[in-house]
Amino acid sequence: MEEKQALLRALPKVDDLLRRLSTVTADMPGQVVKRVVQEQIDLCRHAILDGNPSEVGVPGITDRILTALGQVLQCHLRGVINATGVILHTNLGRARLSDEAMETLTAAATGYSNLEYDLESGERGSRYAHVEALLTEITGAEAALVVNNNAAAVYLILDTLAKGTEVIVSRGELVEIGGSFRVPNIMAHSGCKLVEVGTTNKTHPADYANAIKDETGALLKVHTSNYRIVGFTQEVPLTQLWEIGQENRLPVIYDLGSGLLAQLEDYGIRTEPTVAECVPYADVLCFSGDKLLGGPQAGIIVGSKALVDRMKKNHLLRALRIDKLTLAALEYTLRQYLDPDNAVKSIPTLRMITSPVSEMEAKAKMLISLLEARPDVHYSIMDTLSQIGGGSLPDVTLASCAVGILSDRLSANAMEERLRMGNPPVIARVSQDSVLLDMRTVDGNEIPTLAACLNHISKT
Ligand SMILES: *Cc1c(COP(=O)(O)O)cnc(C)c1O
Numbered sequence: 346m347e348e349k350q351a352l353l354r355a356l357p358k359v360d361d362l363l364r365r366l367s368t369v370t371a372d373m374p375g376q377v378v379k380r381v382v383q384e385q386i387d388l389c390r391h392a393i394l395d396g397n398p399s400e401v402g403v404p405g406i407t408d409r410i411l412t413a414l415g416q417v418l419q420c421h422l423r424g425v426i427n428a429t430g431v432i433l434h435t436n437l438g439r440a441r442l443s444d445e446a447m448e449t450l451t452a453a454a455t456g457y458s459n460l461e462y463d464l465e466s467g468e469r470g471s472r473y474a475h476v477e478a479l480l481t482e483i484t485g486a487e488a489a490l491v492v493n494n495n496a497a498a499v500y501l502i503l504d505t506l507a508k509g510t511e512v513i514v515s516r517g518e519l520v521e522i523g524g525s526f527r528v529p530n531i532m533a534h535s536g537c538k539l540v541e542v543g544t545t546n547k548t549h550p551a552d553y554a555n556a557i558k559d560e561t562g563a564l565l566k567v568h569t570s571n572y573r574i575v576g577f578t579q580e581v582p583l584t585q586l587w588e589i590g591q592e593n594r595l596p597v598i599y600d601l602g603s604g605l606l607a608q609l610e611d612y613g614i615r616t617e618p619t620v621a622e623c624v625p626y627a628d629v630l631c632f633s634g635d636k637l638l639g640g641p642q643a644g645i646i647v648g649s650k651a652l653v654d655r656m657k658k659n660h661l662l663r664a665l666r667i668d669k670l671t672l673a674a675l676e677y678t679l680r681q682y683l684d685p686d687n688a689v690k691s692i693p694t695l696r697m698i699t700s701p702v703s704e705m706e707a708k709a710k711m712l713i714s715l716l717e718a719r720p721d722v723h724y725s726i727m728d729t730l731s732q733i734g735g736g737s738l739p740d741v742t743l744a745s746c747a748v749g750i751l752s753d754r755l756s757a758n759a760m761e762e763r764l765r766m767g768n769p770p771v772i773a774r775v776s777q778d779s780v781l782l783d784m785r786t787v788d789g790n791e792i793p794t795l796a797a798c799l800n801h802i803s804k805t
Contacts, residue, residue, distance in 0.1 A: 349393055349394065349396075352393045352398050353390065353393055353394075355403065356393075357403060357406065362382045362386070362406070362407070362410065363378065363382060365407065366378070366382075366407060366410065369411065377417060378414065381417060382410055384413070385406055385409050385410050385413060386406070388401045388409075389402070389406060423770065424769055425437060425769055425770040425772050426772065426787060426791050426795055427772055427786040427787070428771055428773045428781075428782035428783055428784075428786065428787055428795070429772055429773065429783060430729060430731035430732065430745055430747070430774070430781075430783025430785050430786055431731070431734035431786065432694060432731065432732070432733050432734055432735075432785065433637070433694065433733060433734040433736075433737055434734050434772075435734070435735055437772060439633075439635040439636060439642070439735055440634075440635040440636065440638070440639045440640060440641075440693070440694045441693045442640070442674055442678070442693070443677075443678075443681075443691060445677060446640070446641075446674045446677040449673045449677040450641075450673045450677075453669050453670055453673035454670050454673075460472050460669045472666070472667070472672060473490055473491060473657070475672055475676050476491055476672065476675055477489045477490070479676065479680060479682075479683075480647055480679065482683070483606055483620075483621070483679060483682050483683070484606070484624050484630075485624050486624045486647035486648055487649055488647070488649065488650040488652075488653035489647045489653065490645075490646045490653050490656055490657060490662075491634070491644065491645050492644040492646070492662070492666065492667055493643065493644060493665050493666065493668075494634075494642050495602070495631055495632060495633040495643075495644040495645075496531065497665040498600075498631035498632075498644030498646050499528075499531050499600050500531055500661070500665070501644075501665055502598055502629055502631060502646060502656065503531065503535035503537050503563075503565075503598075505652075505656045505659045505661075506563055506598070506629070506652060506655070507535070507598075508535060509562075510537055510538070510560055510561060510562025511537065511539075511540045511558070511560045511562060512532060512537045512538070512539060512561075512562055512563045512564070512598075513540045513542055513553055513556050513557065513561060513563075514532075514539060514540070514541060514564075514566070514567060515541070515542055515543045515548040515552075515553075515566070515567075515580060515581065516541045516543050516544055516545055517543060517547070517548055517569065517580060518565075518566065518567040518568075518569055518580075519567070528565075528567055528600075537562060537563075538560075540561075542555075546579075547579045549579065550586075550589060552581075553581060553589050554593075557589075557593050557595065562595070562596075563595055563596045563597070563598050564586055564590050564598070565597075565598045565600070566581075566583060566586055566597065566598070566599045567600045568600060568602040568603070583597075583599060586626075587626035587627065590628070596628040596629065596652065598627065598628065598630075598631075599623060599626075599627040599629070599630045600630075600631055600632075601620060601623065601630055601631065601632040602632060602633065602636065602736055602737070603633060603638075603735065603737040603738075604620050604630075604631075604632025604633060604636065604637060604645065605617060605618075605619045605637045605638075605737075606619060606620055606621075606638055606682050607619070607682060608685070609689070609698065612698075612699040614699065614738070614741060615741060616738060616741075617738065624647065624648075628648050628649050629652050629653070630646070630647050630648055631644060631646045631647075632644075632645055633645075633735075634675055635735075636736070637694065637695075637733075637738075638694075639678060639693060639694030640674060640678035640679070640692075641671045641674040643667055643671055644665075678692060697786060698733060698743065700785070702744050702746060704784075705747075705783075705785050706746045706784075708746075708784040708787060709746045709747065709748050710726070711789075712782070712784070712787075712792050712795060712796055712799075713726065713748060715792065715796035716796055716800060717800050717803070719804075721752060721753040721754050722751070722752050722753075722803040723751045723752075723753075724748060724749070724750055725748070725751075726746060726747075726749075727779075727781065728744065728745075729745050729746065729776075729781055730742040730743065730744060730745060731743045731745040731783050731785040731786070745783050745784065746783075746784050746785075747774075747784060748781075748784065749776075749780070749781055749782075750779060750782070752803070756778075757776075757777070758775055760773075760802060761773050761774075761775050761780050763802040764780065764798060767798045767801065767802065768798075769798070771795060771799075
């Protein structure tokens with residue numbers, strides 16, 4: 346008891362610590378420094394009261410304060426090195442933008458722009474006009490509109506075209522996409538009644554035809570982006586659904602999910618139809634801006650002018666509207682598609698998908714050349730498979746090259762955690778006893794930083 350009292354009395358005072366740390370913390374916000382100092386003293390006090398003062402002892406308190414301040418004051422949203430080989434990793438921010446797209450974004454962010462100003466008439470303009478012509482040119486659709494993300498696009502489409510009606514969708518397409526986008530929930534919010542037809546693995550044209558009645562407002566097709574039903578399956582192809590729609594005067598809505606704008610077949614990637622190939626067989630189509638398209642987060646709607654015009658008049662659009670920074674980066678990225686070969690070379694997502702194994706091998710060799718030799722850590726170049734991710738092209742795996750790390754001291758999971766907690770954080774895969782760093786998603790100019798992270802963890 347007395348010992349505890351003595352220890353408590355010996356706890357440093359806030360003001361003393363603030364004075365002791367004043368030179369290092371001079372440029373930090375005083376209020377935050379004071380709070381962190383107080384918190385660290387409280388931690389010591391609790392440790393004493395709990396009977397284990399050595400666990401959070403007074404001697405190390407200034408170091409702990411500085412570490413805590415470092416954590417509190419650094420941005421919470423941070424850049425990481427993606428060494429997972431998953432190109433469109435939803436948790437790591439999906440598509441990365443090119444430097445050039447970033448320049449247009451920066452210009453829109455730091456200056457004024459003609460966002461909603463028509464330079465010719467000197468009157469109010471539309472923010473949607475900046476990309477509509479580009480989208481109609483690239484996809485062949487009559488009209489286009491962009492919103493905040495693809496979930497918002499689906500919402501706006503259903504709210505505009507099918508509120509209060511029944512919408513028929515195949516049971517095999519009732520997908521849940523990462524970030525809890527559930528087709529049935531979106532339907533419920535937009536006030537339409539979902540009518541599921543077929544079974545999970547099979548849907549026939551007659552299933553749609555039989556479900557159509559006076560209350561039916563639309564036929565919806567959803568790309569089963571993140572899974573494949575294989576084996577005994579049948580889905581109604583878009584062209585056939587289009588015929589059913591035509592016969593019954595019902596709009597066909599196609600949620601493409603990823604929305605491929607350029608053919609990748611010349612690069613040995615077995616793809617699916619491009620948006621332009623689907624446009625003739627749907628009244629309205631929508632897809633994400635930050636999946637295969639390789640742009641910023643956005644939801645893109647293309648389709649018949651009459652229907653898109655109705656969406657432009659929907660008041661909901663105001664709540665789902667795209668912001669100017671996104672719009673700037675999206676316009677730049679779309680412009681790159683005017684020359685598809687150039688798009689594949691210059692849009693980072695497409696470049697990563699199509700880059701040959703030799704490039705990954707070269708990056709792996711460069712990384713290894715920068716690593717300090719240590720007797721207890723073994724580095725090797727390994728074959729691996731990268732994924733496209735983001736629910737895109739789930740059938741496609743890409744042969745790649747990884748740097749494998751095996752440590753005599755640390756388990757693969759311990760190494761993975763240290764890399765993840767590092768600065769910058771490195772996100773890697775664990776495979777058996779090794780940590781794998783897939784070079785496909787690591788940019789050449791990130792290699793020196795990655796090497797520094799690896800050298801740091803193998804020392805500690
Ligand atoms: C990814 C995806 C969505 C959601 O798109 P966000 O841009 O993330 O909102 C919707 N539908 C399908 C089929 C998808 O693949």
